[in-house]
Amino acid sequence: MRLLLVEDEREIQSFVKQSLMEAGYEVDTAEDGATASRLAAKHAYHGLIVDLGLPDQDGIDLILQLRRIGITSPVLILSARRSVDDRVKGLELGGDDYLTKPFAIAELLARMRNLLRRNSTQREDVTRIRVCDLELDMLKRRATRAGEVLNLSPQEFGLLEYLCRHAGRVVTRSMLLAEVWGIRIQPDTNVVDVHIYRLRGKIDTEGREPLIKTLRGVGYVLKAS
Amino acid sequence: MFSRPASPILRSAAWRISLWATLAFAIGTMLVFAMLHRFVADDIQRRSDAWLSGEVEVLGDVAARTPKNRLYSRVVGEIAELASREVPNRQRASGGDSGNDTVFFLQAREDGAVGLWVGSGDGAATLSAIRSTKALGNVPFDMRVAGVGIPFRVASVRIPDGSKIYLGLSERDELHVLRNLRVRFFTLWLVIVLLGFVIVFYATRRMLGHVREITEAASRIGQSDLSSRVPNTQSNDEIGHLARTLNHMLDRIENTVHQLHTITDSLAHDLRSPLTAIRGKLETTLSNELRIDQAEPIISAIDELDRLTEFLNTSLDVAEAKADALRLVRTEIDLDELLRGMMNLYEPSMSDKGLAVQIRSAGSVKVLADPALLHRVIANLFDNELKHVPASCTVWLSLESADDMGRLMVEDNGPGFDVGVGRDPFERRVRGRASKGHGLGLAFVEAVVRVHGGTVTATNRSEGGARLAVSLPLCRPQNREQTHTLALAKG
Numbered sequence: 001m002r003l004l005l006v007e008d009e010r011e012i013q014s015f016v017k018q019s020l021m022e023a024g025y026e027v028d029t030a031e032d033g034a035t036a037s038r039l040a041a042k043h044a045y046h047g048l049i050v051d052l053g054l055p056d057q058d059g060i061d062l063i064l065q066l067r068r069i070g071i072t073s074p075v076l077i078l079s080a081r082r083s084v085d086d087r088v089k090g091l092e093l094g095g096d097d098y099l100t101k102p103f104a105i106a107e108l109l110a111r112m113r114n115l116l117r118r119n120s121t122q123r124e125d126v127t128r129i130r131v132c133d134l135e136l137d138m139l140k141r142r143a144t145r146a147g148e149v150l151n152l153s154p155q156e157f158g159l160l161e162y163l164c165r166h167a168g169r170v171v172t173r174s175m176l177l178a179e180v181w182g183i184r185i186q187p188d189t190n191v192v193d194v195h196i197y198r199l200r201g202k203i204d205t206e207g208r209e210p211l212i213k214t215l216r217g218v219g220y221v222l223k224a225s
Numbered sequence: 226m227f228s229r230p231a232s233p234i235l236r237s238a239a240w241r242i243s244l245w246a247t248l249a250f251a252i253g254t255m256l257v258f259a260m261l262h263r264f265v266a267d268d269i270q271r272r273s274d275a276w277l278s279g280e281v282e283v284l285g286d287v288a289a290r291t292p293k294n295r296l297y298s299r300v301v302g303e304i305a306e307l308a309s310r311e312v313p314n315r316q317r318a319s320g321g322d323s324g325n326d327t328v329f330f331l332q333a334r335e336d337g338a339v340g341l342w343v344g345s346g347d348g349a350a351t352l353s354a355i356r357s358t359k360a361l362g363n364v365p366f367d368m369r370v371a372g373v374g375i376p377f378r379v380a381s382v383r384i385p386d387g388s389k390i391y392l393g394l395s396e397r398d399e400l401h402v403l404r405n406l407r408v409r410f411f412t413l414w415l416v417i418v419l420l421g422f423v424i425v426f427y428a429t430r431r432m433l434g435h436v437r438e439i440t441e442a443a444s445r446i447g448q449s450d451l452s453s454r455v456p457n458t459q460s461n462d463e464i465g466h467l468a469r470t471l472n473h474m475l476d477r478i479e480n481t482v483h484q485l486h487t488i489t490d491s492l493a494h495d496l497r498s499p500l501t502a503i504r505g506k507l508e509t510t511l512s513n514e515l516r517i518d519q520a521e522p523i524i525s526a527i528d529e530l531d532r533l534t535e536f537l538n539t540s541l542d543v544a545e546a547k548a549d550a551l552r553l554v555r556t557e558i559d560l561d562e563l564l565r566g567m568m569n570l571y572e573p574s575m576s577d578k579g580l581a582v583q584i585r586s587a588g589s590v591k592v593l594a595d596p597a598l599l600h601r602v603i604a605n606l607f608d609n610e611l612k613h614v615p616a617s618c619t620v621w622l623s624l625e626s627a628d629d630m631g632r633l634m635v636e637d638n639g640p641g642f643d644v645g646v647g648r649d650p651f652e653r654r655v656r657g658r659a660s661k662g663h664g665l666g667l668a669f670v671e672a673v674v675r676v677h678g679g680t681v682t683a684t685n686r687s688e689g690g691a692r693l694a695v696s697l698p699l700c701r702p703q704n705r706e707q708t709h710t711l712a713l714a715k716g
Contacts, residue, residue, distance in 0.1 A: 012505060015506055019512075053494060082490055101498065105505060105509070181569065183600050188605070189607075189612065191573075191574045217525075217528060
């Protein structure tokens with residue numbers, strides 16, 4: 001998949017590009033709006049990452065301009081601004097996503113993946129998720145490991161479900177807070193860690209291969225099959 | 226403007242003002258009239274007194290000179306009759322003839338009998354009435370005759386033969402003039418007072434209508450809509466001046482707030498970009514396979530960076546909130562739901578720390594607030610408990626709504642607020658001795674709650690422990706209307 005990264009800060013551009021390439025995307029870069037529109041007109045991109053503070057024009061104007069010329073690829077907006085512009089909210093409703101700086105790379109990748117999947121319209125509505133010997137029955141809200149039923153609270157089930165859906169990929173604390181609890185905060189305390197710790201206590205019991213791995217300073221990852 | 230229902234009119238300032246103004250005007254004019262009335266009455270009386278004195282003098286002279294023969298009573302009676310034709314203040318058109326009851330002439334002999342009587346009515350009754358009145362020398366006096374409704378003004382003179390001559394003038398005409406004066410005055414007075422009231426009432430009402438429009442606009446602006454302006458009347462009067470001054474002030478406030486936003490935005494932007502770059506580099510380094518001892522400092526650097534970012538965000542939020550310049554995106558939020566959601570998130574951490582938590586809530590409490598900010602407020606309160614309350618304590622969360630306010634109370638039986646923190650734990654960077662936080666938590670809570678029109682109080686419970694009470698205005702459609710009337714009542 002080919003992405004266009006529009007970011008004028010060299011250093012940010014370089015590490016974002018590097019991480020996207022490591023994640024298997026092809027990445028073109030632009031440092032201003034003019035270059036970005038030229039590139040976008042020439043190539044078909046699966047997705048765009050646009051910083052709002054571009055030297056020659058406002059990122060939102062660029063996106064609207066691209067939309068006008070018929071480019072419908074999903075956009076991940078990056079912003080260092082404090083307030084979320086109403087127009088950004090409009091774009092968010094239109095299916096694009098928004099990320100504030102500074103961000104964790106894992107989160108950027110996860111959101112990009114979400115956007116691309118949303119766009120490819122192949123939303124899987126599975127009733128059963130299987131990761132390694134872990135099995136989740138979405139209808140009965142029941143989880144088993146190696147055939148053995150796990151006694152999970154509804155919250156723990158939700159947490160495990162989210163980890164399973166993103167198996168093999170890093171999820172950050174703020175992603176979990178937003179997606180599992182629906183709360184957009186940066187807690188001062190390790191509330192999420194405690195939940196993971198409890199969940200791990202029920203899944204990764206003695207003598208079994210640990211599935212939930214903590215990446216310190218980054219987040220968590222559930223081992224993929 | 227005049228479409229309001231009738232009942233608030235009686236409570237309006239316009240009503241009160243016009244009532245008082247009219248009352249003052251009515252009393253004032255009444256006093257002036259009383260003085261005028263008195264002056265007119267005195268003047269009429271002085272003129273009748275002058276006539277009476279002169280006439281009684283003449284009659285006395287005539288009576289003294291006329292020989293006491295058979296013709297005496299006829300001559301004196303004739304003179305008296307003639308005199309009565311020249312009565313001052315005479316108004317009766319039908320008076321004319323001898324049967325007049327306006328004037329009487331009475332000669333009382335020394336022995337107290339009626340010597341000569343000219344006039345209608347009964348001479349003896351009049352004489353006894355005169356006797357019973359305490360007359361002072363030759364000064365004219367007022368006298369009432371039994372059976373006659375109208376009093377007489379009487380002047381007297383003693384003639385050499387010892388008898389006394391009385392000349393009486395009925396006060397009917399005088400009273401008639403005065404009554405006419407009063408009736409006309411009161412009619413006119415009533416019309417003027419009513420007319421004045423109506424004019425004053427509508428003028429003030431119109432004026433205060435402008436004031437109310439200004440108040441309403443100002444209160445709208447107070448609710449964070451800085452771009453709207455007070456309606457500008459074209460008039461050049463005080464109200465127009467007030468509107469223009471307010472608008473001018475609002476321009477400046479909007480400018481200042483805009484500048485503050487520009488400053489905080491560019492500050493945030495300028496700091497966030499390098500932070501993003503640093504964090505990105507650290508994370509990229511971390512993703513390479515590293516030994517634990519190599520990874521550790523990078524991880525802690527990322528943690529520190531995140532804390533710095535959070536501090537930056539909160540700090541700017543508190544600064545903006547203190548300047549009343551926080552940008553709010555309000556939606557309806559159920560505090561009960563939010564509290565339970567937050568409780569789900571925090572419960573494991575609490576129980577791990579050995580804290581018991583109890584929620585008391587009577588059901589949904591809806592407030593109009595910015596969700597992102599309110600989430601952080603509640604999270605801050607929980608974090609605060611988690612950080613400052615020692616193990617095996619209890620935390621009580623209670624939610625209730627009273628008097629248009631939703632009240633969330635967080636209590637514990639921990640050590641309470643540090644006395645060293647002083648009276649205001651909400652001040653920025655005020656921290657307890659054992660606190661490890663950046664000291665912005667409660668300052669943030671206070672600032673955010675305040676811009677939402679609520680209050681926060683922090684007290685130590687008498688039975689030990691801390692109590693934090695957050696009040697937020699409930700989400701109700703009539704809230705706006707109430708603030709307007711409140712503002713108007715104050716103004």
